[in-house]
Amino acid sequence: MPYVSTRSWRLAPPGPRGGQVGGSGRSLSRRAIVEASRFRHAGGERETQIEQIDIKNYRLFKRVTLSDLRPLVVVVGANGAGKSTLFDVFSFLKDALTQNVASAVAKRGGFRSLVSRGHNGPIEITIKFRESGGRLATYMLRVGLDGATTRPVVERELLRYRRGQYGKPWHFLDFSRGSGNAITNEAAYGQADAKEQREEYKLESPDVLAIKGLGQFEKFRVVAEFRSLIENWHISDFHISEARPSAEAGFAEHLSTRGDNVAQVAQYLYEQHSDRFDLVLKSMRDRVPGIRDVKAKSTDDGRLVLQFRDGTFQDPFIARYVSDGTIKMFAYLILLNDPKPHPLLAIEEPENQLYPDLLHELSEEFRNYARRGGQVFASTHSPDFVNGVKLDEVFWLVKEDGFSTAYRASKHELLVKLLREGDSLGALWKQGFLGKTAP
Numbered sequence: 451m452p453y454v455s456t457r458s459w460r461l462a463p464p465g466p467r468g469g470q471v472g473g474s475g476r477s478l479s480r481r482a483i484v485e486a487s488r489f490r491h492a493g494g495e496r497e498t499q500i501e502q503i504d505i506k507n508y509r510l511f512k513r514v515t516l517s518d519l520r521p522l523v524v525v526v527g528a529n530g531a532g533k534s535t536l537f538d539v540f541s542f543l544k545d546a547l548t549q550n551v552a553s554a555v556a557k558r559g560g561f562r563s564l565v566s567r568g569h570n571g572p573i574e575i576t577i578k579f580r581e582s583g584g585r586l587a588t589y590m591l592r593v594g595l596d597g598a599t600t601r602p603v604v605e606r607e608l609l610r611y612r613r614g615q616y617g618k619p620w621h622f623l624d625f626s627r628g629s630g631n632a633i634t635n636e637a638a639y640g641q642a643d644a645k646e647q648r649e650e651y652k653l654e655s656p657d658v659l660a661i662k663g664l665g666q667f668e669k670f671r672v673v674a675e676f677r678s679l680i681e682n683w684h685i686s687d688f689h690i691s692e693a694r695p696s697a698e699a700g701f702a703e704h705l706s707t708r709g710d711n712v713a714q715v716a717q718y719l720y721e722q723h724s725d726r727f728d729l730v731l732k733s734m735r736d737r738v739p740g741i742r743d744v745k746a747k748s749t750d751d752g753r754l755v756l757q758f759r760d761g762t763f764q765d766p767f768i769a770r771y772v773s774d775g776t777i778k779m780f781a782y783l784i785l786l787n788d789p790k791p792h793p794l795l796a797i798e799e800p801e802n803q804l805y806p807d808l809l810h811e812l813s814e815e816f817r818n819y820a821r822r823g824g825q826v827f828a829s830t831h832s833p834d835f836v837n838g839v840k841l842d843e844v845f846w847l848v849k850e851d852g853f854s855t856a857y858r859a860s861k862h863e864l865l866v867k868l869l870r871e872g873d874s875l876g877a878l879w880k881q882g883f884l885g886k887t888a889p
């Protein structure tokens with residue numbers, strides 16, 4: 451299961467009070483992890499959706515909120531307005547979880563270059579999720595420097611759930627610098643008159659996330675689910691050059707972030723989900739002139755190569771000789787037809803290399819993916835792409851005095867009025883309506 455991290459994480463010896471993480475907490479069985487990783491996506495029904503993101507002191511986001519997020523979120527803005535930085539916030543959380551906070555910060559040039567210029571931090575990221583059961587979850591991570599060692603540490607980490615509008619939220623986790631407490635009676639959550647029971651725990655290091663440390667134990671199922679949700683985020687870093695060469699023959703169910711296993715995933719879809727593969731093929735035939743068929747073919751030396759058959763010629767072209775846009779469209783279709791969508795898919799500038807007429811359909815495909823259970827974030831510079839998008843799906847970022855603010859297109863009264871009168875969003879954008887007036 452590529453989705454599931456099988457690495458186990460050691461927790462420090464029991465803390466001062468309770469601290470049974472290493473003792474009585476049974477490790478999650480493989481089946482339980484798989485169950486958790488599915489995050490109840492199997493039925494295709496959305497279980498979780500990010501509703502709001504708050505960012506403080508992260509590069510040019512001194513203080514930014516994106517609220518009322520839809521299943522499809524499209525971010526526009528001038529060069530340097532912060533689109534890539536927003537996507538990097540997702541990567542940062544994932545890196546902090548899979549590695550630790552110190553290495554996630556180091557990878558980005560160190561704390562001083564990551565924190566907003568002229569500020570000392572702390573960096574704070576808050577994500578609010580809504581689950582279909584009605585629970586509202588808030589995850590907050592605050593990262594600062596340890597005074598003595600100047601090493602980045604978790605100043606505070608909080609995972610809170612609230613059932614219904616008015617219920618008192620439960621803090622499933624509340625940690626600071628490697629120690630804190632967690633709820634030990636998760637199963638009672640939501641029951642009438644149930645009270646939280648907590649225990650203190652110590653993590654192995656102040657830069658490790660508690661969702662990682664505790665998320666491997668069966669008794670912290672909610673935490674494990676949350677951990678697995680972030681682990682399954684797909685933040686695309688697709689490189690055409692890596693999708694072209696033949697790949698080691700092997701098995702892969704999901705496209706990698708860089709796209710280098712596209713042949714393996716194509717073979718998996720062809721063999722295990724032929725209905726999905728047929729959809730990919732049909733879209734390729736409709737969109738790329740001449741394309742009749744695409745196959746992942748094993749070579750004598752045990753590799754796998756993608757072959758594209760053109761209607762005109764007898765012999766197919768191997769991936770190395772087809773156009774950039776052909777490879778990219780194929781990889782997107784493989785990604786978007788994943789039978790088990792990622793809970794979050796983030797794609798930067800999907801329009802690159804693609805013929806403008808195709809972008810409207812591509813945005814529709816993104817929305818379909820979102821409907822099947824994964825939330826999609828895309829950034830774009832393309833009016834054609836935006837034409838396929840609804841107004842309440844669009845945010846635009848504006849950088850002023852060195853820092854960015856996020857605006858919602860649907861709160862822009864003039865835009866709403868002009869769209870109602872029949873203008874297209876892409877055309878209005880080109881005329882300068884986005885970003886000109888703050889809503």
Ligand SMILES: Nc1ncnc2c1ncn2[C@@H]1O[C@H](COP(=O)(O)OP(=O)(O)OP(=O)(O)O)[C@@H](O)[C@H]1O
Nearest residue numbers: 509510529530531532533534535563564565566567
């Ligand atoms: N620590 C920091 N504090 C303030 N601003 C920063 C910091 N680090 C980087 N920046 C600024 O953030 C911006 C990075 O923006 P980003 O790459 O997210 O833009 P973008 O919207 O993706 O642009 P493009 O359309 O060109 O890809 C740069 O303009 C850079 O000057």
Ligand SMILES: [Mg+2]
Nearest residue numbers: 530533534535
């Ligand atoms: Mg960018």
